[in-house]
Amino acid sequence: MSDDIPTEPPPVEPMTDMQWARVERGLMARLDSQPMALPEEPSRRRWTWIAAPVLAAAAALIVVLALRGEESQPAPQISNVSGSAGSDVEPARVVAGDTPSSVSFGDAHITLEAKTAIVMTREGGSPSVLVERGTTEFTVAPRTQRPPFIVRAGDTVVRVVGTQFRVARSDERVVVSVAHGIVDVQFRGNTVRVTEGQTWRSETPDDVTSTTAVAPPVTPDPPVAEEPAVTPPPAPPPAKKTEKTEKVEKVEPTALPAVDLDREKYERMVALEVRTPAVALAGYLELSRGNSKWAAVALYSAGRLAADLGDRRAITFLTIYLRRFPTGANVSDARTLLQRLEGEPK
Secondary structure, three states, X not given: OHHHOOOOOOOOOOOOHHHHHHHHHHHHHHHHOOOOOOOOOOOHHHHHHHHHHHHHHHHHHHHHHHHOHHHOOOOOOOOEEOOOOOOOOOOEEEEOOOOOEEEEEOOEEEEEOOOOEEEEEEEOOEEEEEEEEEEEEEEEOOOOOOOOEEEEEOOEEEEEOXXXXXXXXXXXXXXXXXXXXXXXXXXXXXXXEEXXXXXXXXXXXXXXXXXXXXOOOOOOOOOOOOOOOOOOOOXXXXXXXXXXXXXXXXXXXXXXXXXXXXXXXXXXXXXHHHHOHHHHHHHHHHHHOOOOOOHHHHHHHHHHHHHHHOXXXXXXXXXXXXXXXXXXXXXXXXXXHHHHHHHOOO
C-alpha cells in the first residue's frame, strides 16, 4: 500500500495569459466589493470571515508568480531615465528619504531635497516632471533643437529651454527660483518670464522678486591734514541685500503638448491623498485598470497608499503590480514594501 502513495507533489500546469487575466479581473472585482479595511482592530472572527477569500486569492497569485518567475526581466534603474525624443516613458515615481538625493533624466540632473516626491515621464516627446511635494532643483542642458523640458506642480507649468532653477511645492503653493537662464511660468492661463536671480510665487502670480545688492552712500574722504598721524576714516558698511518686486514680463503662452487626461487624473489623486485618502485610493485603482502609461504608477501608488492607511489589501495590490509590470519603474520599491508588509504580524 505504501508504494502507491505519491512522494512528490503533482505537477502544476502554468496558467496562460488569458487565464491569468480572468483571475486578475475576478480578484479586482472581489476587492472592489469589499470596504476599505482601516486599522480599527475588528474582532478576529469577523476579520477571518472577510480576509479568507482575499488571502486565498493572494496566495494563489504568489504561487503563480513563483512558477513564472523565470520569465521576469530585471527592473530598469531609476538613476538614469532616458528615451528618444519621440518615445513614451512609463511614469517613474521617485521619493527622497530623510536626506537629499539626485537622479538623472536624460540630459537633465535633478536634486531632490529630503521628503520630496516627483514623477518623471514624457509628454509628446518633451521630458516632463511632476512635483508632488517638496523642493527640487533642476539643471537642464540647453535644448537647442530639442523639445522643451517641462515641470508641473499643481496649476503651475514651467517651460525650460536650458537653465538651473528650483521648484518648491507645499500643497498648492508653488515657488520657482531661477539661478541661471530663463524659464516661462504658466499659471492658470497667464504666462510670465522669470530670469536669472528672480523668484516667482503662486500666491502673487503677477509679481517676480529679485535679490540685488544695494550699496550704501559713499562717504567722501576727509582732507588730509599736514600732521603725519592721521586716523583713517571708518570703512563703509557692507552692501545690504534687499528683495524688491519687479514688474513682471508677461509673454504669450507657449503651446504645450496635448492634454493627458490620465496624467491630470493622477495629479488629482495625489492632491486628494491628504484630505480624502479613500477617494484617492479608489481613483488610483480605477486608473490602474486602463492601458495608458499611467496605469503602472497608479497601481503602485494604490499599494503604497493602502500600506500607509493600514489597509491589508496593500499586499494584494503590490503583488498584482509586480505581476503586471515586471519591468516597471517602481518594481524595486514595490518589492521592498511588500517584504516589509509580509514580515509584519497579522
